[in-house]
Amino acid sequence: MIKVAIQKSGRLSDDTISLFRECGIRFSRGTGRLKSTATNFPLEFLFLRDDDIPGYVADGVAHLGVVGENVMIEKKKDVILRKKLGFSKCRLSVAIPKGNEYNGPEDLRNKSIATSYPVVLQKWLDEKGLTAELHEISGSVEIAPSIGLAEAVCDIVSTGSTLLSNGLKEVETVMRSEAVLISNKNLDAKQTALLEKLLFRMNAVQTGGSNKYILLNAPNEQLDKIISLLPGMKSPTVLPLHMEGWSSVHSVMAEDDYWEVVEELKNNGAQGILVVPIENMII
Structure with missing residues (x-):
C-alpha cells in the first residue's frame, strides 16, 4: 500500500479528490476525517495542511503528495516532482498600491515586500539582480501596505479580485503554479510499481479531458x-x-x-x- 497526502480542505483538496475518483479509485471522505483507505486500490489518503505535505513526503510519512508547485518550491524539501496535474492553476505575483506609478522591476529595488513565499520571491529578486526587505507573514498579506508594514506584497493570485478589493494592482508575475504530484525519493519496487499504475490512470484521465x-x-x-x-x-x-x-x-x-x-x-x-x-x- 502507498500513502498519499492531500490538502484537507479547500479548492486544491476538492480538485484532487475529483482526480482520484476519475481515476476509478473509491474512498470515503467524511467531515473531520484525517485518513481514508481506498476500497479498490492499495492506497491510503492522509488529509493534511497544504504547507505540511512536502515535509511529510520527504520524511517518508507519506509516499506521495499533491500540493501546489509554489509550496513545493517554497518548502525546499528533498522530494521528486512526478507529474504536473493541470488544475488549481494560479500565479505568485507582486502587487503595489494601485495609485503608485510602476515602471518595471527596478522600482522594487530596496522596497519592503510582505509575502508568505520568501524563498520563491528571493530567488526571483536574485535573478533580477535586485535587493529588497522581505517581511514574511502568513495570511492577509494584502493588508500590509495599508497598515504601513510594507510597500508591496507578493502573494498567490487566481482572479485578482482580492488585490483589487484591497486597493492593490498586480505588476509582476514571479511564477506560475499548479497542482503537482510529488513523491518520496526512496520508494521501493512495490511502491514504485503502484505509483506507475496511478500515473497511468492519471495520464488517461488528463488526455481524455483535453x-x-x-x-x-x-x-x-x-x-x-x-x-x-x-x-x-x-x-x-x-x-x-x-x-x-x-x-x-x-x-x-x-x-x-x-x-x-x-x-x-x-x-x-x-x-x-x-x-x-x-x-x-x-x-
Missing part, C-alpha cells in the same frame, strides 16, 4: 478535405453510410481546436456533427 471524440457525416467528394482537418490519433475512421455518396467519419480532436475545426468541417459539407467528451484516453 480531447473530444467527433462523429460526422461527410459527402464522399469532400472526404479528403475533411480527413485533412481531422488527423485523429493515427487517422480518422471512415465507414460507408446506407445513403449512397456519404460516409460516417469518426475521429479525435484537441479541445482547444474544437470551434475552429468544427467551423471548417461545416464549411466543407460535413453534416450531423456530434462531439462527445472523452472520459479516459490511452495512447
Whole structure:
C-alpha cells in the first residue's frame, strides 16, 4: 500500500479528490476525517495542511503528495516532482498600491515586500539582480501596505479580485503554479510499481479531458478535405453510410481546436456533427 497526502480542505483538496475518483479509485471522505483507505486500490489518503505535505513526503510519512508547485518550491524539501496535474492553476505575483506609478522591476529595488513565499520571491529578486526587505507573514498579506508594514506584497493570485478589493494592482508575475504530484525519493519496487499504475490512470484521465471524440457525416467528394482537418490519433475512421455518396467519419480532436475545426468541417459539407467528451484516453 502507498500513502498519499492531500490538502484537507479547500479548492486544491476538492480538485484532487475529483482526480482520484476519475481515476476509478473509491474512498470515503467524511467531515473531520484525517485518513481514508481506498476500497479498490492499495492506497491510503492522509488529509493534511497544504504547507505540511512536502515535509511529510520527504520524511517518508507519506509516499506521495499533491500540493501546489509554489509550496513545493517554497518548502525546499528533498522530494521528486512526478507529474504536473493541470488544475488549481494560479500565479505568485507582486502587487503595489494601485495609485503608485510602476515602471518595471527596478522600482522594487530596496522596497519592503510582505509575502508568505520568501524563498520563491528571493530567488526571483536574485535573478533580477535586485535587493529588497522581505517581511514574511502568513495570511492577509494584502493588508500590509495599508497598515504601513510594507510597500508591496507578493502573494498567490487566481482572479485578482482580492488585490483589487484591497486597493492593490498586480505588476509582476514571479511564477506560475499548479497542482503537482510529488513523491518520496526512496520508494521501493512495490511502491514504485503502484505509483506507475496511478500515473497511468492519471495520464488517461488528463488526455481524455483535453480531447473530444467527433462523429460526422461527410459527402464522399469532400472526404479528403475533411480527413485533412481531422488527423485523429493515427487517422480518422471512415465507414460507408446506407445513403449512397456519404460516409460516417469518426475521429479525435484537441479541445482547444474544437470551434475552429468544427467551423471548417461545416464549411466543407460535413453534416450531423456530434462531439462527445472523452472520459479516459490511452495512447
